[in-house]
Amino acid sequence: MICPPLTITFLGTGTSGGVPMIACDCEVCQSTDAYNKRLRSSILVQSSTTNLVIDTGPDFRTQMLREKVKRVDAVLFTHPHKDHVAGLDDIKAFNYFNDTSINVYANALTQKALKNEFYYVFAEHKYPGVPDITLHDIDEQTIIVGDIPITPIKVWHLHMPVLGFRMGEFTYITDANRIEPNEMQKIAGSKILVLNALRHQKHLSHFTLQEAIEVAQTLQIPQTYFTHISHQLGLHTEVSNTLPVSCKLAYDGLQLVAN
Numbered sequence: 001m002i003c004p005p006l007t008i009t010f011l012g013t014g015t016s017g018g019v020p021m022i023a024c025d026c027e028v029c030q031s032t033d034a035y036n037k038r039l040r041s042s043i044l045v046q047s048s049t050t051n052l053v054i055d056t057g058p059d060f061r062t063q064m065l066r067e068k069v070k071r072v073d074a075v076l077f078t079h080p081h082k083d084h085v086a087g088l089d090d091i092k093a094f095n096y097f098n099d100t101s102i103n104v105y106a107n108a109l110t111q112k113a114l115k116n117e118f119y120y121v122f123a124e125h126k127y128p129g130v131p132d133i134t135l136h137d138i139d140e141q142t143i144i145v146g147d148i149p150i151t152p153i154k155v156w157h158l159h160m161p162v163l164g165f166r167m168g169e170f171t172y173i174t175d176a177n178r179i180e181p182n183e184m185q186k187i188a189g190s191k192i193l194v195l196n197a198l199r200h201q202k203h204l205s206h207f208t209l210q211e212a213i214e215v216a217q218t219l220q221i222p223q224t225y226f227t228h229i230s231h232q233l234g235l236h237t238e239v240s241n242t243l244p245v246s247c248k249l250a251y252d253g254l255q256l257v258a259n
Contacts, residue, residue, distance in 0.1 A: 001149045003168025003258075004047040008192075010254045011053070011063035013227045014038030015198060015206075016083035018059070021231050028231040035236035035251045039063060040083045041174050041228045043194070045167065050146025052076060054165060054172060060087025066253070071098055074145045076138075077106040078174055079162040080113030088118055092131040101132045105143065107163060111135060138163060153186045155179045158205035166190065170258035174228045177205050179215065188219050192258050194250065197226035199233045209233060213247055225250040 012018075019038035020029030028036050040057030044067060052074040053060075064072075072094045078084055091102050106114060114135075115122050121131050136143075142151045153164035155176035164173035169191040173179075176196055179187070187193065193216055198206035207215065209226065216224035227250045233239055240249050 001144060001147075003149055004147050006148070006167060006170060006258045007046045008170060008172075008194075008256045008258060009044040009046070009067055010225075010227065010250050010252055011042040011044055011067065012039030012057060012059055013229055013250045013252055013254075014040055015228050015230045016040065016081070017230075019229065019231045024231060026231055028233075028235055031235060033236065035249075037252065038229060039252055041196075042084075043172060044069065045148065047147050050074075050148050052145055052148065054078065055084040055174075056087040056091065057083050058086040061090045064090070064093075072102060074103040074105065075133075076145070076150070076163075076165060077104070077110045077114075078164070079157060079160060080106075080110040081175070084175075085110070085114060085117065088114065088121075088133075089131055091133065092129060095132045096129075101134045103136060103145070104133045105136045105138050105145070107138050107161070109161065111137075151186060153179075153183050155183060160205075168258060170194075170256075175206065177203065177207055177211070184215075184219065187221075190219070191222050192256060193219070193221040193224045194227055195224060196228035197233070197249075198228060199230045201232065209239070213244060216247055217244070222246060224248070225254070225256070 039059035042055040045052050050073050051071050054076045151166040155162050156178040157175040162175045171187050171190040172194045174196045195212045197209040197212035224247045
């Protein structure tokens with residue numbers, strides 16, 4: 001199936017603590033520049049007929065209101081960490097206004113966490129008004145969500161498997177510090193890559209900025225956008241001025257078009 005043209009909106013581009021970070025007095029967290037305000041990482045992907053969200057972090061409600069989203073057809077989860085799943089409860093608004101269940105796609109590890117965290121969603125006897133979701137397994141096979149074909153890409157967040165997703169010529173990967181060669185081949189040929197780049201200093205489970213640049217250059221990606229950014233990376237404008245021409249820092253509200 002050929003992937004239709006897609007519009008990608010960055011709902012959030014920050015790491016787990018967001019930017020500014022609570023109680024921090026660093027120059028990034030104290031900046032008045034909107035580029036240095038980052039909600040937890042998530043994107044909205046839209047074709048002409050399908051709206052899907054990748055991850056529903058703690059800022060999900062704020063993100064949906066900011067972008068004036070009226071319909072979500074599906075949620076795809078990358079992994080079960082709180083900064084990627086905590087906002088799932090707020091999909092109940094879409095249940096109510098669209099009068100439909102929401103399709104949720106996750107691997108077994110993430111499904112287990114969802115069932116623990118949101119136990120009331122999966123109860124045999126549900127309290128009125130709880131989110132209505134239809135849970136689907138993701139493995140290594142390409143799935144079709146609406147009119148969008150999606151190929152899962154398994155990456156590693158230290159010892160945790162995390163799912164990235166390729167949709168046509170667009171690939172989204174967050175929370176990774178290692179990608180095996182066979183999975184790198186699934187990314188190859190993408191025209192746009194979104195990749196996590198936490199900070200400059202080495203981290204046990206995230207790519208540094210330089211490591212992320214090296215992945216993009218190894219794969220010869222024409223356009224790469226970095227996300228899941230910490231306040232430790234530095235000021236958006238200053239860091240942007242140091243990047244290769246094919247690489248950019250993503251920011252909240254940024255929109256891309258993938259044909």
